[in-house]
Structure formats: structure tokens, C-alpha cells
Amino acid sequence: MANPNKVKGTQWESDVRNYLNAATGVVNEYGKFLDPFDPHNVRRPAQEGAADVGDVHAVPFVLECKNVKKASVPTFLRQAEVEARNAGFPYGVAVVKVARQSVRRGKVHFGIRTWTRVRRSVGLNSRAFAERYAFTPSLRGLDTGKWYMTTDLEAFGVLLADVRDAR
Template sequence: MANPSKAKGTAWESLIVGYLREHHNDATHRNVQMGSKDIGDIAGYYLHALEAKAEKEITLPSYIAQANREAINAGQPFGCAVVKRRMKGVSDGYVVRDVATDVRLMNRLRDMEDALKAAAPSAYALLDKQHREAA
């Protein structure tokens, strides 16, 4: 690849895909770029359009604006940026979203947990225990 910055970005995207396949969703994959109707760099991060960023200078406002636009284009309710942390691996990177998006996500999580707790209390208890132990 002739452009070193593009190669660095592609490598970061590939590392994220590998991590998400192992820990989240084995169908995770890199998206084909769509120009003005871009749908994010990576698909398969549940309910999100994911924008991967591996840049020396971190500019959160532009990352978040881009992720939010791409979430709309992708038909996903949430956008986020996964930002590479210098000299660290994927698990030490940052997942970044604006407060409004995070509140919408937490409200959805709360509502879904309340619904599961009401409909299937033993299933809720098992999943709650499993996720608390994984932390």
C-alpha cells in the first residue's frame, strides 16, 4: 500500500475485527467504503456503526460526528469511534461516543434488562451473574 497512513488505518481496522470476532461476534467484518453514504468502517458491533481511528492527533469531535452520520447511513441506532491508544493493543483502545448517544444506549439497556427481568427472572439472574463475573 503506497499510503502509510491508510496502511496504518487498515491494520487497526483488521485488529479490531479480529478482536470483535473473538470476543463479540464472529461475523464482524470490514465494510466497503461508500463515499458520501459511508456506513462505518466495521460491521458486526451490535447496534453500532463503528468508525476506527488510528491517528497521532486525536480529534474526538470529528470522530463522533462521523460515527453518528454513518450510523444513520447504516440504519443503526448508535455510532461510536474506536480510537487506537498509542503503543497499546486493541483491548486498551477507546470506544468513544457522545453523552446523548450513551444515554440512549443506557436507557435501552435498562429497559431491556427490566423487560427480561419481568418476563424471565431466572434467565435474567443467570445472565446478570455471567456478565458481572466477566468484568
């Protein structure tokens, strides 16, 4: 019998992938890729070797997807950033399921450095970026390594399209 937590985690990764593919318009109404070779297709990569490359690839982001009762966001963000480097992607973010909510309400967390780099890539000031993509800050204590910005998967889908357009 499969580990039930692994099954839940795999389902969450698949749900995130499917949602973002639909939100960015790379699939038809049946969930089939319009162009299977399009590099913008959101995918769940096969894990190879010791260097984990993340759960979901949504160019230029690596998403570390978590379906847990108690989120440890700073730990998840460190993991996402390492996995983004392993995969050769510029940005790593954590996507955490919200209990009893639809996938589009999942929380997408950005470390402050990543948030700033993404913000600059789309050419917006901090206030405009936070408002356009509905970000809220979590500024805990004086250790900026534990600070992060959060939006939901629905707003992240819009941001993903905008980042791709800006490239």
C-alpha cells in the same frame, strides 16, 4: 506504493474487527466464523457511493476507527453518528488506537446522547452503567456537543454482548 497512513488505518480497523469477533465468541480459535451468516459477526463493510457507512459494523453499532497521533474526538463522534445513520444502525461510536498498547486498550468514545440511549437499552442508571463498563467522562466547557464518555475496547466487547442480549 500504498499510503502508509491508509495502511495503518486499515490495519487498526482489521484489529478492532478481529478482537470483537473473538471477544463475542463468533469465531473459533483460528479466527473463522462459527456461522458465516450470523448477523452478529463483526465486519468491515465495503465502501459504496458517496454515503460512507463507517469502518466496522458490530450490530447495532457502527464504529469509526482512527489510528492518529492527535485525536479530535468530537469530530470523530459526529462522523460516526452520520455514518451510523447512513448504514441504518442506531448507534455510532469512535474507536481510537492508543499508541504502543494492545488492541483491547483502544479507546471507545460515545457522544452523550448515544451513551444515554445505549444505557437505557440495557436498563441501567447512569452510575451503574458507568461502573459496569468502566466509562469515564470528558466534559469540556459548557458546550454539551463536545462532551463524551470513554471506555476501552475490552469493556466495549462486554457492553456489545449485553446490548445484543437486551434486544
